[in-house]
Amino acid sequence: MAFPSNELSQLDASLLGEPFDVHEVANIPRINILEISQNAGIDFMHKLALADLDPASAKLAIGFLGPFLSAFGFLFILRIVMSWYPKLPVGKFPYVIAYAPTEPLLIPTRKLIPPLGGVDVTPVVWFGLISFLNEILVGPQGLLVLLSQQVS
Numbered sequence: 001m002a003f004p005s006n007e008l009s010q011l012d013a014s015l016l017g018e019p020f021d022v023h024e025v026a027n028i029p030r031i032n033i034l035e036i037s038q039n040a041g042i043d044f045m046h047k048l049a050l051a052d053l054d055p056a057s058a059k060l061a062i063g064f065l066g067p068f069l070s071a072f073g074f075l076f077i078l079r080i081v082m083s084w085y086p087k088l089p090v091g092k093f094p095y096v097i098a099y100a101p102t103e104p105l106l107i108p109t110r111k112l113i114p115p116l117g118g119v120d121v122t123p124v125v126w127f128g129l130i131s132f133l134n135e136i137l138v139g140p141q142g143l144l145v146l147l148s149q150q151v152s
Contacts, residue, residue, distance in 0.1 A: 058147035062138050069134040075102050076127040083120050102126070 053061075078098035082088055090099040102123070109122040137144050 053144075053147050055148045055150050058144045058150075062144050062148060065144065066134075066138040069130055069138065072101070073127060073130045073134065076123050076130060079106070079123040080127065083123060 075098045079102050082090070082095060082098060088095050090096060105126055106120075106122045109125060110120065113122055113125060115121070136142055139145070
């Protein structure tokens, strides 16, 4: 059973227990979700910029992140070479060392970046991202290196 718009407005008003004016809806303040998310992003960036990392913590982070990013970069180079041989038994011993840690990252990336001309380029994309992070964080002029050299 469909209600005409007047009957529906009167029904809503009777449920609220107060008179309802259809023209009042235009005066309801609107919430701009985009503005809220931008403000939240700006607040997060300010907090992130103000987060002071002491030199000892930066050196500790370099000690963990440097080898971790280098190892994953090497694993992705192995995955690039392994992609040239599609019949490799990736579940067997020498190949599973490169396959198991990298495949959880590559599966969702393949959904975003389909193979180009039958070639899976996702290991190359991940190698580029990891190399970029390695350079930005623990490279010679990396953020963590500069923080570790900071004098109090």
